[in-house]
Amino acid sequence: MNAYLQIHQDDNVLVALQDLPVGTDISFNGHNIQLQQNISAKHKFLINDIQEGDPITMYGVLVGKASKNIGKGETITTENVIHDANAFHEKDASLEWQAPDVSKWADRTFMGYQRADGQVGTRNYWLVIPLVFCENRNVSVIKTAFEKGLGFSPAEVYNEQVADLVALYKNGDLEAIQNYEAGALTETNKRNIVFPNIDGIKFLTHEGGCGGTRQDSDALCALLAGYIHHSNVAGATILSLGCQHAQVSILQESLKKLNPAFNKPVLVYEQQKSASEFAMLSAAIKDTFLALVEANKLNRQPSPLSKLVIGLECGGSDGFSGISANPAVGHTSDLLVALGGTSILSEFPELCGVEQELINRCQTEETSDKFIRIMRAYENQAQSVGSGFYMNPSPGNIKDGLITDAIKSAGAAKKGGTSPVTDVLDYTEYVTKPGLNLLCTPGNDVESTSAEVGSGANVVLFTTGLGTPTGNPIAPVVKLATNTKLATRMKDIIDINTGTIISGEQSIAGMGEEILEYVIKTASGEVHTKAEQLNQDDFIPWKRGVSL
Known part of the structure; x- marks a missing residue:
């Protein structure tokens, strides 16, 4: 080494x-x-x-x-x-990309859920969504009912631990409580036997929908529409209070914008028009159960790798991120793009200093001009509230060698590989073009991952050097450690160790190929990521202008 x-x-x-x-x-x-x-x-x-x-x-x-x-x-x-970084300007060069050899994957497929609109899912979920935070408690009621009734609940090990401790306490055995060791956590959260072709019911609670700006509620509806339209989703149950900013009509308009012929089942219940809360919840549960019966009829089918859409994400980055995991993921992205697939690179504050390279990689001037416009508007908005991209690195980043935003960004951008940029998406815009897409999100990993999935990512590759449990409700999140120490210490949340690149045991290209193979297995349902096993369902909509 x-x-x-x-x-x-x-x-x-x-x-x-x-x-x-x-x-x-x-x-x-x-x-x-x-x-x-x-x-x-x-x-x-x-x-x-x-x-x-x-x-x-x-x-x-x-x-x-x-x-x-x-x-x-x-x-x-x-x-x-x-911090200091290079300035950027209009496109002044063109990329001549040498695509990697992908002949050995040319005839490969993954087992996916083929949707009527041509998308292919890696999972088959039903969503239950509140349009406003006032309905979060009602969503929780439905969640408890379905998780207990259908066996979608998380592993029971923690409930069993509390029951054991209560029994010991009742017996007055405090010493036994102090010496108590819980049993190991295993993948027992996939116990559903009623609907074997449904991976779960997911509940996207949030704190938005009213009380903020109309821009926030409109963006929330657009994000939720992206989740409902998503290839991994069979349909959704929507709870609305009635008087909030995030109106049902706005959500419906957002769905039609994504697909004028949208025809997935969307069940809507408005509390202020219901006879009672009990009547609303009872109807929602019954109708959702009937919809699950239909969703369960869909089976996995062989599907081309070109139907994969991978999100490229990082969180808890360290000084090795830009040397091991990020460039390896970048090579995976290049392989998938060469196969006709799609990748999404987000976190715009973490592209600071490498903008010109990405601008010159854009296939058209229209695309590069959009990227410039969004980047400048975002930076100006951050500065207007007394902040700026230079404030992006966290204390953990700095402690582990990422002392300026430009250092962090130069390494983070490696996740995007070397392929041309086919499109630039503003927040909540959905992918429509194969190839590498740039998506405007903050650098916050949960907000960014939530956005990538809302824009169509059906698998997320998430690199981390410090360790983070981040997951997503509907898309499997593959966690890649940048160093072997982390992979060993936090093996309960890490799926792949790229620290072998640092030790010289593996090449970036070789690791990129291994990651692609893992993605194919994950997309086919053969592998469930650690975040899925832990039911790590992180979902945070972005209140634009607040987060970096």
């Missing part, structure tokens, strides 16, 4: 691939470097002496500038480097 890495030949920093003690002598490309302090793995140190105001370059792009003089062999930190 190498001790350090220069990511791009133009970089003036090296990345420590392992902990390096102070005084270590490094010979690199004619440079003799003696480390001036202990360098933790994932952090960066200077190849040359630089002066205050000089640029810091990583991934071949500007990622910051020195806020004071820094000597070679010194670590770059928030104390001596501040």
